[in-house]
Amino acid sequence: MTTNKVSGVTRRELLKLSGAAATAYAAGPLLSACGGAAAGPVKAGVLLPYSGIYAVLGESITEAMKMYLDEIGNEAGGRKIELITEDTEMTPDVAQQKARKLIEQDEVDLVAGIVSTGVLYGTRDYFDASKKLLICANAGGNKISRDMKTPYIWRASFTNWQPNWPLGSWAYENVAQKVFMSAPDYGAGHNMVDAFANSFQAAGGEILGTQFTPFPAMGDPAPFITEIQGADPPMVFCFYSGGAAVTFVKAYGEFGLSGNIPLVCAGFTVEEDVLPAQGEAALGAQSGLHWALLLDNAVNKKFTAGYKERAGKDANVFAVQGYDTGRVVAELLNAVQGDTSDVNKMIDVMPGISFDSPRGPFQLDAKSQNPTQHIYVRRVEDVGGALHNVVIEDLGAFTDPGDDSLG
Amino acid sequence: MDTLIIQFLNGLVFSMLLFVMAAGLSLIFGQMNVINLAHGSFYMLGGYVGLSTVRLLDSFWLALMIAPLAVGALGVAIEYLLLRRLYGTHRHLDQVLFTFGLALIAADLIRWNWGAYVVSVPAPPLLQGQVPFFGIQFPLYRLSLIGFGLIIAMLLWIFIERTRIGAIVRAGVSDARMVSGLGINIQLVFAGVFALGTALAALAGVIGAPVHSLYPGLDFEILILTLVVVVVGGLGTLKGAFFGSLVIGMADTFGKAFLPEFALFIIFAVMAMVLLLRPSGLFGLKAS
Numbered sequence: 001m002t003t004n005k006v007s008g009v010t011r012r013e014l015l016k017l018s019g020a021a022a023t024a025y026a027a028g029p030l031l032s033a034c035g036g037a038a039a040g041p042v043k044a045g046v047l048l049p050y051s052g053i054y055a056v057l058g059e060s061i062t063e064a065m066k067m068y069l070d071e072i073g074n075e076a077g078g079r080k081i082e083l084i085t086e087d088t089e090m091t092p093d094v095a096q097q098k099a100r101k102l103i104e105q106d107e108v109d110l111v112a113g114i115v116s117t118g119v120l121y122g123t124r125d126y127f128d129a130s131k132k133l134l135i136c137a138n139a140g141g142n143k144i145s146r147d148m149k150t151p152y153i154w155r156a157s158f159t160n161w162q163p164n165w166p167l168g169s170w171a172y173e174n175v176a177q178k179v180f181m182s183a184p185d186y187g188a189g190h191n192m193v194d195a196f197a198n199s200f201q202a203a204g205g206e207i208l209g210t211q212f213t214p215f216p217a218m219g220d221p222a223p224f225i226t227e228i229q230g231a232d233p234p235m236v237f238c239f240y241s242g243g244a245a246v247t248f249v250k251a252y253g254e255f256g257l258s259g260n261i262p263l264v265c266a267g268f269t270v271e272e273d274v275l276p277a278q279g280e281a282a283l284g285a286q287s288g289l290h291w292a293l294l295l296d297n298a299v300n301k302k303f304t305a306g307y308k309e310r311a312g313k314d315a316n317v318f319a320v321q322g323y324d325t326g327r328v329v330a331e332l333l334n335a336v337q338g339d340t341s342d343v344n345k346m347i348d349v350m351p352g353i354s355f356d357s358p359r360g361p362f363q364l365d366a367k368s369q370n371p372t373q374h375i376y377v378r379r380v381e382d383v384g385g386a387l388h389n390v391v392i393e394d395l396g397a398f399t400d401p402g403d404d405s406l407g
Numbered sequence: 408m409d410t411l412i413i414q415f416l417n418g419l420v421f422s423m424l425l426f427v428m429a430a431g432l433s434l435i436f437g438q439m440n441v442i443n444l445a446h447g448s449f450y451m452l453g454g455y456v457g458l459s460t461v462r463l464l465d466s467f468w469l470a471l472m473i474a475p476l477a478v479g480a481l482g483v484a485i486e487y488l489l490l491r492r493l494y495g496t497h498r499h500l501d502q503v504l505f506t507f508g509l510a511l512i513a514a515d516l517i518r519w520n521w522g523a524y525v526v527s528v529p530a531p532p533l534l535q536g537q538v539p540f541f542g543i544q545f546p547l548y549r550l551s552l553i554g555f556g557l558i559i560a561m562l563l564w565i566f567i568e569r570t571r572i573g574a575i576v577r578a579g580v581s582d583a584r585m586v587s588g589l590g591i592n593i594q595l596v597f598a599g600v601f602a603l604g605t606a607l608a609a610l611a612g613v614i615g616a617p618v619h620s621l622y623p624g625l626d627f628e629i630l631i632l633t634l635v636v637v638v639v640g641g642l643g644t645l646k647g648a649f650f651g652s653l654v655i656g657m658a659d660t661f662g663k664a665f666l667p668e669f670a671l672f673i674i675f676a677v678m679a680m681v682l683l684l685r686p687s688g689l690f691g692l693k694a695s
Contacts, residue, residue: 051514053624055523185668213663214671217628220424220619222417222549223663229543230410243622246525250620256537256544277527277620313524 041080042340044329045102047095047113048137050087053216053243056273057115058087061137061322063311065112068326077333084108090115090216092122099123103132109340110135110332112325115318117141117160117187120153127152131343135332137325138318142191145368145400152343154350155370156325158290159400160191164239164266165407166375166395167288168199171235171264175286178206179264180233182224184215184244192239192266198407200237208233218244221251229255239266246277253281262286267389270380272316275387282380282387291317291359292378292389300358314388315358324357324371328364331355361397368400409541414664415657416540420549422656423556424615428629429636429648430563431607437580437643438600441490442499444506446608447630448513453478453609454616454625455521458528467531467613474613475606482605485509486598494597510626518623528616548617555614559607563645576600580643635674639681641691650689654681 046065048058062085074081084106088095095114102108110133114120120139127134128150136144136153140160144153171179179200183189189212197207209231213224218240225248228236236257240248249269252258258281267289270282293304293314303323307315333340335349351366360374374397378389432446456477457470464470493501529535530548537544567573578586579596587593619625632655640651655674662673681689 051518051623053622055518055623056525059523212668214667216624217631217671219628219632219659219670220417220421220663222420223414223660224667226410226413226417226543227664227667229413243525243620243624246527246620246622250527254537254546254549274525277525279527279529 039079039338041082042077042110042333042338043082043084043106043108045099045106045108045111045113046083046085047088047098047102047111048085049090049115049119050085052090054090054115054241056242057138057318060273060311060316060318061113061115061325064307064315064319064322065137065326067306067310068323068330072330076330077336077338079333079338081329081333088114088116088119090119092119095119096123096126099126103130108132110329110346112329113137114139117191120144121148121187124148124150124153133343133346135325135328137321140191141187142400142404143187145370146403149369149402151347151369153369154328154364156328157321157370158373159368159370160188160266161195161400161407162370162373162398163288163290163375164192164195165199166398167264167266167377168196168201168205169203170288170377170393170395171196171237171286172200172203172205175262175264176233176235177204178208178233179235179237180208180211180228180231182211182213182228182236182238182248184218184240185212186215188241189215189239193237194407196237196266196407213244216244218247221247222255224248225251225255225257228261229257233261235262235264237264238269241268241271242274245269245271245274249274249278249285250281253279258282259284267291267317267378270389271318272314272388273318275380275389279387283382285380286392287378287380287389288375288395289317289378289389290373290375291320292376292391294383294388294390295359295376296391297356297358297360299356303358320358324359324362327355327357328353365399365402367402370400372397372399374398409543410664412541413543413545414660416545416550418657418660420552421660422652423553424611424618425632425636425656426556426649426652427559427607427611427614428633429640429652430559430645431604431611432633433637433640433642433644433648434576434600434607435604436637438576439494439597440496440583441494441601442502442506443604444503444630445509445513446604446633447626447628448510448517449478449482449605449608450612450615450629450633451621451626452481452513452517453612454528454621455517455612456609457613457616458521458526458621461528467529470613471610475610478609478612479602479606483598483602486601490601491594491597510630514623514626517626521621523623525620525622527620528613530617552614552618559610560645560649567645572599632674635678637688639678639688641685641688644690647688647690654689 050058086098112135114136115138117139134153136155138157140158142159145159183193263285265287267287270285304315331353354363363372365372375395376391377393379392381390453474456474460470460473534548534551536547636651636655641647658677663670
């Protein structure tokens with residue numbers, strides 16, 4: 001009998017070798033899927049903007065998330081946690097590519113992040129189809145808690161409705177009965193304006209006019225400020241974030257409106273990340289948000305001190321959300337005891353997640369898949385030589401209605 | 408009615424800012440036939456260098472001098488070491504790729520050095536405050552921008568139209584080979600124009616910073632605006648940059664006043680219309 005050798009190995013030997021290799025290759029994932037004690041680390045994809053105008057938000061969220069994970073030794077549910085970060089560049093197409101890379105190539109167990117509402121709306125279908133859990137660390141687009149809801153997207157942040165609806169009636173009672181509104185022309189801008197208008201009008205208020213400005217690049221704000229002056233309102237409501245917030249509020253000051261026409265805004269407009277650049281123009285501005293730097297509770301004091309030491313800057317609301325996202329991931333892993341193999345098991349434990357956050361009591365709501373949390377009214381004041389947001393009233397806990405009934 | 412007058416003033420202010428931004432790009436494109444997509448980056452770098460100068464030396468006026476010099480020097484280095492290899496109309500794509508890559512690198516380096524937070528640059532104390540104007544308080548610094556723009560326009564005009572070097576530059580815009588044939592070192596002229604162009608961009612960056620602040624992403628916002636101005640006004644001429652700025656500045660301002668949601672489209676609509684009627688821009692020399 002002749003032996004058929006293929007480069008020094010008989011065909012029989014080759015078959016045996018291939019069979020063994022195939023078994024070993026198949027056995028590996030099979031073993032780790034059983035969630036055995038030797039299951040590797042939990043891989044969490046982190047999808048945030050690290051370039052462009054929202055780079056600061058991406059950085060703040062990441063830094064605080066890592067801070068929380070360091071506090072718990074980077075371990076929860078009996079497994080180590082490993083972060084894989086990717087830059088969304090604030091563009092839905094790019095974000096989807098990166099999400100695909102994280103989920104299909106890196107095979108992450110879950111994804112955390114997303115700053116921009118546009119990116120969230122743009123990637124929503126992908127997360128829904130790939131049945132991968134996304135814990136949103138910022139983007140507040142209302143639709144994700146309403147008509148575009150999917151079981152796979154939960155938020156550790158807010159809905160755009162949340163900080164503005166309680167502010168509307170408060171502003172009617174405490175500031176003025178007529179308002180002129182200004183916001184950027186995209187999902188978040190419209191959400192914020194609609195929420196404020198809903199409760200403001202329900203209280204009896206009158207809207208003198210609304211102005212939607214180009215997004216993301218507002219360009220020169222002077223024409224918008226001039227239009228506001230022309231309308232001569234007793235109060236202005238606005239929402240801006242990042243660079244646009246600085247540009248708008250600075251122009252508000254340069255044209256002499258600060259101190260003359262009270263500015264009531266969504267908290268992001270005068271948050272800690274933009275206050276230093278806004279300077280005096282922001283003094284006296286009142287805003288509504290689910291957190292404030294000087295919020296007086298033990299968890300917040302510890303958090304702000306720790307963040308300041310770690311990042312060298314004051315914390316901001318995005319950092320708080322990053323911190324809480326880290327906590328939600330940890331609580332989730334603890335609740336499922338490290339078993340990330342079944343996304344439905346993970347989804348089932350989400351409504352049960354509640355804890356004391358730097359923002360106060362934090363409880364995930366089953367219907368809106370968003371936290372139930374307190375909303376605070378803050379005012380920008382000079383605190384020991386620097387401008388910060390001081391809490392002037394706690395409006396109580398609010399839950400997103402989960403539908404469009406209240407704006 | 409008062410609001411309209413104020414908006415007109417706003418338009419004038421914005422136009423002058425655009426002019427200072429666009430003059431440099433128009434010169435470079437017109438003279439060297441080079442597409443410089445890193446123009447916005449030079450603008451932003453100028454702003455940030457100005458910021459550091461103000462922080463260190465506490466003088467806005469010094470920043471106005473130091474930033475253009477520093478960035479102009481960088482421009483010379485880039486031209487001599489890298490850009491020089493990519494001249495020629497058949498190499499437009501290479502120029503686009505190169506300068507765009509440069510812009511991306513610059514953006515990251517700038518963010519690495521100065522951080523991603525929005526930073527504001529204070530206007531010089533002399534120009535802070537407001538001036539009463541038709542019932543409102545108009546910021547003094549913005550008014551002074553009109554003065555800045557006009558002074559720079561005048562200085563550039565004198566340089567281009569009334570000096571020998573300016574004549575050489577103008578000749579180079581028309582026919583670079585002929586100029587070279589006359590024994591003039593055209594390479595030196597190119598380097599000089601590039602340096603001037605980038606220095607102008609940096610100067611605009613310092614002047615503009617107190618108005619819009621500095622943040623990542625500013626470079627591309629500025630680049631798009633400047634490209635539109637230069638395309639509308641026509642490439643290569645100062646007159647083109649000046650009137651292009653006026654047209655776009657006014658269109659943008661009044662667009663925002665009356666149709667805020669379409670404001671972004673309006674300047675592009677204007678650009679499209681101008682290109683349909685006059686493909687080389689309002690005062691353009693080249694049909695490139």
